[in-house]
Amino acid sequence: xRMIKTLLAATAVTAVLSGAAYAKTLVYCSEGSPEGFDPAxxxxxxxxxxxxxxxxxxxxxxxxxxxxxxxxxxxSWDVSxxxxxxxxxxxxxxxxxxxxxxxxxxxxNADDVIYSFERQRLADGPWFEYxxxxxxxxxxxxxMPDLIKGVEKVDDMTVKxxxxxxxxxxxxxxxxxxxxxxxxxxxxxxxxxxxxxxxNQQPIGTGPFNFVAYQQDxxxxxxxxxxxxxxxxxxxxxxxxxxxxAAVRTQKLLAGECHVMPYPAPxxxxxxxxxxxxxxxEQQGLNVGxxxxxxxxxxxxxxxxxxxxxxxxxxQAILDAVFQGSGVAAKNPIPPTMWSYNDAIEDDAFDPEAxxxxxxxxxxxxxxxxxxxxxxxxxxxxxxRRMAEVIQAxxxxxxxxxxxxxxxxxxxxxxxxxxxxxxAVLLGWTGDNGDPDNFLAVLLGCDAVGGGNRAQWCNEExxxxxxxxxxxxxxxxxxxxxxEAQVVFKREAPWATIAHSVVFMPMAANVSGxxxxxxxxxWFDGVDIAE
Amino acid sequence: xxxxxxxxLALIIPTFIGITIxxxxxxxxxxxDPILLLAGERxxxxxxxxxxxxxxxxxxxxWVQYFDYLWGLFQGDFGNSISTKRxxxxxxxxxxxxxxxxxxxxxxxxxxxGIPAGIIAAVRRGSIFDQxxxxxxxxxxxxxxxxxxxxLIILFSGTLGWTPVxxxxxxxxxxxxxxxxxxxxxxxxxxxxxFRSAVSHLILPTIVLGTIPLAxxxxxxxxxxxxxxxxxxxxxxxxxxLSPRRVIGLHALRNALIPVITTIGxxxxxxxxxxxxxxxxxxxxxxxxxxxxxxSRRDYPVVQGGLVLIxxxxxxxxxxxDLLYGLINPRIRHQ
Numbered sequence: 107x108r109m110i111k112t113l114l115a116a117t118a119v120t121a122v123l124s125g126a127a128y129a130k131t132l133v134y135c136s137e138g139s140p141e142g143f144d145p146a147x148x149x150x151x152x153x154x155x156x157x158x159x160x161x162x163x164x165x166x167x168x169x170x171x172x173x174x175x176x177x178x179x180x181x182s183w184d185v186s187x188x189x190x191x192x193x194x195x196x197x198x199x200x201x202x203x204x205x206x207x208x209x210x211x212x213x214x215n216a217d218d219v220i221y222s223f224e225r226q227r228l229a230d231g232p233w234f235e236y237x238x239x240x241x242x243x244x245x246x247x248x249x250m251p252d253l254i255k256g257v258e259k260v261d262d263m264t265v266k267x268x269x270x271x272x273x274x275x276x277x278x279x280x281x282x283x284x285x286x287x288x289x290x291x292x293x294x295x296x297x298x299x300x301x302x303x304x305x306n307q308q309p310i311g312t313g314p315f316n317f318v319a320y321q322q323d324x325x326x327x328x329x330x331x332x333x334x335x336x337x338x339x340x341x342x343x344x345x346x347x348x349x350x351x352a353a354v355r356t357q358k359l360l361a362g363e364c365h366v367m368p369y370p371a372p373x374x375x376x377x378x379x380x381x382x383x384x385x386x387x388e389q390q391g392l393n394v395g396x397x398x399x400x401x402x403x404x405x406x407x408x409x410x411x412x413x414x415x416x417x418x419x420x421x422q423a424i425l426d427a428v429f430q431g432s433g434v435a436a437k438n439p440i441p442p443t444m445w446s447y448n449d450a451i452e453d454d455a456f457d458p459e460a461x462x463x464x465x466x467x468x469x470x471x472x473x474x475x476x477x478x479x480x481x482x483x484x485x486x487x488x489x490x491r492r493m494a495e496v497i498q499a500x501x502x503x504x505x506x507x508x509x510x511x512x513x514x515x516x517x518x519x520x521x522x523x524x525x526x527x528x529x530a531v532l533l534g535w536t537g538d539n540g541d542p543d544n545f546l547a548v549l550l551g552c553d554a555v556g557g558g559n560r561a562q563w564c565n566e567e568x569x570x571x572x573x574x575x576x577x578x579x580x581x582x583x584x585x586x587x588x589x590e591a592q593v594v595f596k597r598e599a600p601w602a603t604i605a606h607s608v609v610f611m612p613m614a615a616n617v618s619g620x621x622x623x624x625x626x627x628x629w630f631d632g633v634d635i636a637e
Numbered sequence: 638x639x640x641x642x643x644x645x646l647a648l649i650i651p652t653f654i655g656i657t658i659x660x661x662x663x664x665x666x667x668x669x670d671p672i673l674l675l676a677g678e679r680x681x682x683x684x685x686x687x688x689x690x691x692x693x694x695x696x697x698x699x700w701v702q703y704f705d706y707l708w709g710l711f712q713g714d715f716g717n718s719i720s721t722k723r724x725x726x727x728x729x730x731x732x733x734x735x736x737x738x739x740x741x742x743x744x745x746x747x748x749x750x751g752i753p754a755g756i757i758a759a760v761r762r763g764s765i766f767d768q769x770x771x772x773x774x775x776x777x778x779x780x781x782x783x784x785x786x787x788x789l790i791i792l793f794s795g796t797l798g799w800t801p802v803x804x805x806x807x808x809x810x811x812x813x814x815x816x817x818x819x820x821x822x823x824x825x826x827x828x829x830x831x832f833r834s835a836v837s838h839l840i841l842p843t844i845v846l847g848t849i850p851l852a853x854x855x856x857x858x859x860x861x862x863x864x865x866x867x868x869x870x871x872x873x874x875x876x877x878x879l880s881p882r883r884v885i886g887l888h889a890l891r892n893a894l895i896p897v898i899t900t901i902g903x904x905x906x907x908x909x910x911x912x913x914x915x916x917x918x919x920x921x922x923x924x925x926x927x928x929x930x931x932x933s934r935r936d937y938p939v940v941q942g943g944l945v946l947i948x949x950x951x952x953x954x955x956x957x958x959d960l961l962y963g964l965i966n967p968r969i970r971h972q
Contacts, residue, residue, distance in 0.1 A: 133808060139930065141720040148720075237722045239693065246685060306722065322731050323922035325808060345808050349920045350930075353787055357795050358802045516673030516935075519680065557680055 131343040132617075132635055134628070135355045135364035139323045139348055143309035145283045146226055147240045149247070154283040155628045156346060160328050161203075162286035162311035165194050165219065165265075166277055170629065171621040173392065173444060173540020175277050179214060179287055179312065180265075185579050189272030194219070194280075196263040201333040202289045203316040207308050210291060214312055216259040221290035223257050223267075226250070233293065237303040244284035248538070272577040274584060275541040282539050283627075287312065314339050314631035323348055340619070340634035359384065359612060365635060366613040366620065368628055372430045372488070378612045387611040389622040390434060392441050394545070395486035395534035396601040397477070397497065398560035400527050405470050412599040414464035417454040418504045419497055419602055428493045429605060436603035438592050440545045443624045444537065445581070446588035451596050462504040474507040476529025478522060482515050485607045485626070486534030493532060493604070522560050531560045532604075540625055542588045546572045550600065561600035568594040641963050645956055652952060657710065660944035661703050664937045671719055671935040693719065710945065716938035718931070725942035729924060733946075734817025735805065736916070736923030740908040742839055743847035748901060751851045755858025755897075760885060762863065770855060777852035782911055786845045786918035793841060800840050803920040807834040846915040850904040857900040861893040868892075895966050902958030906951045 140156035167178035180194035200214035225233035315328035326346040330339040399406040437453035479494035498508040552564035575587040715725035812826035823831035913925035931939035
């Protein structure tokens with residue numbers, strides 16, 4: 107606190123001396139350096155926090171604190187009856203940032219939308235590879251090149267996306283970071299000057315904050331966008347103080363060198379909660395950690411065997427030993443914060459005796475199997491090795507012998523896709539767009555076998571439900587389909603669903619207005635600091 | 638002397654080529670594919686994987702990649718970072734002053750404390766001071782840097798509030814980088830309190846980074862002094878009736894310093910290694926932290942470029958030390 111007081115006092119003195127108004131600065135101790143300031147070429151949350159969130163807007167946005175889609179730069183949208191045309195009606199009077207390197211001459215319009223998407227889509231366009239080695243991984247990863255047939259300007263304030271097939275999650279995709287809207291006018295200016303790479307270093311957007319400066323690996327400075335369409339921010343300046351080590355971030359927060367920090371070390375959470383000067387917000391992350399059996403290999407091709415093994419896993423022991431309080435047991439493949447989560451489903455009871463009997467009833471005796479443990483830490487699984495050991499002990503109780511194996515991360519991801527993979531794999535997923543399709547189709551659909559579907563599980567009943575849900579745009583109807591799909595999933599048990607993580611966000615007690623994002627992003631619009 | 642310099646220079650070229658081979662091979666021997674890591678759980682389809690391989694140039698035979706790389710190096714082109722897409726050399730030059738500044742203060746700290754401590758320990762051999770100094774030096778040498786740094790932060794920044802936790806300067810101050818050295822730039826900026834803030838941010842990282850060199854220098858000075866103090870010319874000087882101060886300061890120290898200078902020169906390598914951890918703890922935006930981040934992302938161009946540049950610097954410093962050694966010790970250059 108005292109550093110911030112000194113800082114504020116000194117700022118006040120400087121402000122008075124220079125005759126300027128008093129500046130309110132919010133300091134965020136971020137966990138890493140952004141790779142660039144154009145969000146579309148990147149996939150990491152650290153980069154999105156520093157680029158798409160403070161600097162840009164999208165056609166639609168996620169309502170803060172939820173994965174519900176609300177209007178953004180588009181005030182409304184229509185979907186054609188065949189689900190192939192999405193028409194967005196744009197908001198008028200939206201101003202781009204005015205900075206030392208760019209002064210806009212016009213407001214936001216359809217050209218900006220077309221530029222922002224076509225640069226990722228058209229391989230022969232000048233912006234497709236505007237700086238050496240650039241590629242559009244999220245745009246590709248969400249299958250947008252196959253999905254989008256064309257982007258058309260209907261008039262200055264209307265844009266139409268034409269699709270190759272109906273895709274209900276399309277609107278949610280438009281709220282993702284890669285769909286941030288950049289300025290076409292700024293792009294033209296850079297192209298004319300021959301400095302296209304500056305798009306990634308000196309960004310211009312319509313977002314709540316202007317870019318001021320990036321001191322590499324040290325700090326990023328923003329100031330509030332005075333003409334922001336959503337109103338000027340309560341703080342004047344926003345600073346990201348890049349602090350990679352979690353223990354050091356905690357010390358900086360305690361010393362008052364920053365107001366908000368992400369990702370505290372689990373060991374520090376209790377003491378932070380006990381500190382009266384600190385508020386610790388918490389929320390379940392939009393993720394799931396699971397153990398995927400290879401359902402194409404005996405005896406794991408038998409749903410009864412899989413269910414027997416699932417009921418031998420003591421999830422509470424895993425939550426205690428691996429998550430240390432920062433997780434909740436998972437019963438469905440999608441997290442509870444996601445719409446269509448089927449809370450009526452009952453989890454398999456932990457019952458080793460029944461599990462043993464069920465295995466015997468299926469004629470499975472002296473079973474030996476492998477469990478793959480990831481070599482890296484992930485929000486949905488902070489310590490896969492430890493998790494594998496707990497499951498190993500649980501399975502030993504029912505007479506199943508487990509060997510734990512691991513590979514280097516890239517290798518692990520690639521080998522675990524093999525159809526003839528030997529063993530069950532520990533892995534997980536963090537949602538991209540808050541749409542259930544982003545979990546259920548990507549991780550369990552028939553098309554994803556040999557890819558993201560690590561259980562190699564293709565169930566006709568399940569697949570028909572999720573395929574149908576893709577083509578309907580009515581949310582209530584989609585919800586019913588996904589709820590039913592979760593029932594099929596539970597009955598067939600291609601995975602043991604293990605846990606969803608809980609994310610903690612410590613901040614100084616005088617910070618108000620911060621809302622946690624279930625999608626894992628960090629947003630500072632609407633955040634204020636009391637004096 | 639000319640021949641001596643020529644000999645030393647002749648060794649530099651094959652060593653440098655060797656370093657480029659090691660750096661190039663090292664990042665490729667590391668398990669992990671940059672494209673798969675980039676894709677993460679989302680994965681990448683085989684067709685796209687091939688496209689990216691071609692785009693990054695990893696589809697070509699390894700020796701073609703190497704010679705391309707070497708040719709680029711001779712033209713000053715270290716390639717572009719896979720993650721930031723910016724030129725490696727540009728990033729290095731932006732960040733290197735931070736590492737240099739920290740290393741400079743660390744070596745000043747280590748030398749100014751290490752040499753006097755070593756001298757006193759040698760002169761009072763066997764005394765409590767000697768045993769204490771050598772005990773502390775041994776502890777300092779064996780201390781894990783990460784733990785030591787965190788301990789100092791918790792005590793001095795957290796509990797006592799005397800020093801800032803991390804960073805190079807308070808966020809209150811913002812001025813353009815002129816030299817890249819924060820102490821100089823903050824002075825030039827003319828902003829009240831900026832210089833003081835820069836210095837206060839240097840204290841803890843300097844101590845942490847300087848601890849191992851301090852221990853090494855103190856021990857080296859002590860043993861060199863002990864050896865020299867037993868020499869005939871020191872006994873003669875004492876017999877002449879010179880004051881102990883003159884005997885130690887003039888006759889013994891000058892000779893004892895020769896191996897100490899080499900030791901100080903060799904600490905440059907130690908500093909570079911120590912900078913990796915020190916910078917990570919103190920969020921110090923230098924090349925150590927840059928390398929760690931790049932290794933975890935398998936950013937080949939940055940890792941190999943960083944290795945070559947750091948090794949090049951260590952080699953240059955060693956060359957200068959060798960030359961200096963030849964200059965102050967005639968026996969070496971006449972061998």
